[in-house]
Amino acid sequence: MLSDEEIMLAVGKGDVNAFEEIVLRHQKMAWQIACRFLGDAAEAEDVAQDAFLKLLAAAPRYHPSASFRTFFYRIVSRLCIDRARKMHPVYTDAPPELPASDPSASQTAIRTERAIAIRRAMDALPPAQLMAVILRYYEDLDYRAIAEAMDTTEKAVERLLARARVALRVPLSQFRANETGSGGGFELLVR
Amino acid sequence: MKMDCKRFVKHLHAYVDGAVTPALHAAMETHVASCLACRREMESLTQLGAVLRAAPPPPPIPEGFARRVMARAAAQKAPVPPRLVAWLSSIAWWQEMALPTRAAAAAVLWFGLALGAVMGWDVNRNGGNPLPPSGKPDALAAYNLDYLGDAPAGSLAQVVLALDR
Numbered sequence: 001m002l003s004d005e006e007i008m009l010a011v012g013k014g015d016v017n018a019f020e021e022i023v024l025r026h027q028k029m030a031w032q033i034a035c036r037f038l039g040d041a042a043e044a045e046d047v048a049q050d051a052f053l054k055l056l057a058a059a060p061r062y063h064p065s066a067s068f069r070t071f072f073y074r075i076v077s078r079l080c081i082d083r084a085r086k087m088h089p090v091y092t093d094a095p096p097e098l099p100a101s102d103p104s105a106s107q108t109a110i111r112t113e114r115a116i117a118i119r120r121a122m123d124a125l126p127p128a129q130l131m132a133v134i135l136r137y138y139e140d141l142d143y144r145a146i147a148e149a150m151d152t153t154e155k156a157v158e159r160l161l162a163r164a165r166v167a168l169r170v171p172l173s174q175f176r177a178n179e180t181g182s183g184g185g186f187e188l189l190v191r
Numbered sequence: 192m193k194m195d196c197k198r199f200v201k202h203l204h205a206y207v208d209g210a211v212t213p214a215l216h217a218a219m220e221t222h223v224a225s226c227l228a229c230r231r232e233m234e235s236l237t238q239l240g241a242v243l244r245a246a247p248p249p250p251p252i253p254e255g256f257a258r259r260v261m262a263r264a265a266a267q268k269a270p271v272p273p274r275l276v277a278w279l280s281s282i283a284w285w286q287e288m289a290l291p292t293r294a295a296a297a298a299v300l301w302f303g304l305a306l307g308a309v310m311g312w313d314v315n316r317n318g319g320n321p322l323p324p325s326g327k328p329d330a331l332a333a334y335n336l337d338y339l340g341d342a343p344a345g346s347l348a349q350v351v352l353a354l355d356r
Binding site: 016019020024027028031041045048052057111115118119133138142143154158168169172 | 210235240245246248256257
């Protein structure tokens with residue numbers, strides 16, 4: 001099986017059909033980052049598609065000096081941040097009320113409330129802090145990888161995460177991760 | 192390595208992210224084991240991380256996403272031919288020039304070519320024949336470059352010479 005770098009070199013030489021393999025391998029990553037960052041399915045798909053098209057346009061100039069994944073993270077991050085600057089979020093109402101006597105309904109309500117609180121808290125972050133949080137907590141990147149993806153320094157990444165955590169702590173302090181476990185649907189907020 | 196609360200808080204975020212050196216990590220671990228305030232601070236960050244990670248995942252990627260990307264890719268203009276890009280990329284000095292410098296270099300080149308074209312047209316005004324009817328070459332007259340001579344028409348030098356004759 002060819003590596004991402006080998007496929008990109010082939011695409012750079014004109015083999016556009018080979019690009020589909022790149023899309024299939026990395027579409028989930030691009031989609032999830034865009035979704036978590038923008039909180040809107042339509043915008044997320046648009047940005048994720050744009051990221052692949054930018055990648056295709058850059059293929060003739062691609063040099064495998066850095067990991068492909070890092071290269072693509074950088075494209076996705078930059079597009080997400082650019083798109084966020086043009087968007088104006090609109091939030092849904094409070095989570096639906098459910099009968100307290102139904103324990104599973106109560107747990108669902110708590111999960112929903114927590115999910116919405118996380119969404120709102122993250123949406124209130126400046127774009128660079130939000131991207132650092134997403135890459136750290138949901139893509140499990142270390143400081144060096146985040147710095148390369150965001151075209152900054154490791155020290156700057158540490159500062160971004162520190163500030164983001166200060167901002168997130170207050171609205172999320174009432175929640176505990178093990179209250180009802182993870183899972184459940186992710187209700188994207190309508191913008 | 193000496194560790195106090197101030198130093199601990201300074202490195203706390205990097206510590207939680209596993210981004211400190213082994214020596215610093217060991218010192219912080221020792222400190223937090225005996226300092227309640229710092230331990231609470233660390234636990235608060237750890238708990239925050241757990242809450243964030245407990246957020247539900249995004250929905251599955253939309254059906255047909257890859258197909259739509261490839262359709263847009265096919266509809267897009269073809270990228271710059273690889274050979275041309277490779278040739279341009281190989282000119283290191285050109286790549287290293289700043290954009291304004293490149294623009295200036297291109298402008299100078301264009302001006303030079305335009306000037307050459309104008310001068311060539313000027314030469315060819317006489318049917319392309321640089322020799323006057325007498326057959327004797329007179330470069331100044333042939334090329335209308337009398338202004339490069341010692342006494343161009345209308346100049347003070349010409350008047351002085353005419354007076355001397």
